[in-house]
Amino acid sequence: MDIVRPYLTAKSRVVIGTVNGDLHDIGKDIVAALLITAGFDAVDLGVDVHMSSFMDAARRNATDVWQCLHC
Numbered sequence: 001m002d003i004v005r006p007y008l009t010a011k012s013r014v015v016i017g018t019v020n021g022d023l024h025d026i027g028k029d030i031v032a033a034l035l036i037t038a039g040f041d042a043v044d045l046g047v048d049v050h051m052s053s054f055m056d057a058a059r060r061n062a063t064d065v066w067q068c069l070h071c
Contacts, residue, residue, distance in 0.1 A: 015057045017045030 016032050018025055025047045032042045043061050045053060 011039065011041055013041040013043060013061055015043045015045060015054055015061060017049040017054065018047045019054075020048055020050045023047050 014035055016028055016035070018028050028044070028047075032044050035042045043057060045057055
């Protein structure tokens with residue numbers, strides 16, 4: 001968190017999803033809900049997402065932080 005904290009703003013945007021081959025989304029949904037509750041703008045890519053899609057979404061959405069569960 002010490003590395004990430006300086007980049008966080010009051011309304012930081014986060015890309016979240018489960019990686020290609022993983023269809024378990026309960027944890028992702030819980031983390032996304034907690035992030036939204038904490039004031040983040042969470043862009044949820046869903047399940048079974050290819051890693052390049054995370055990179056594209058982070059660039060496209062001008063995200064400050066992106067989180068990938070089960071990476």
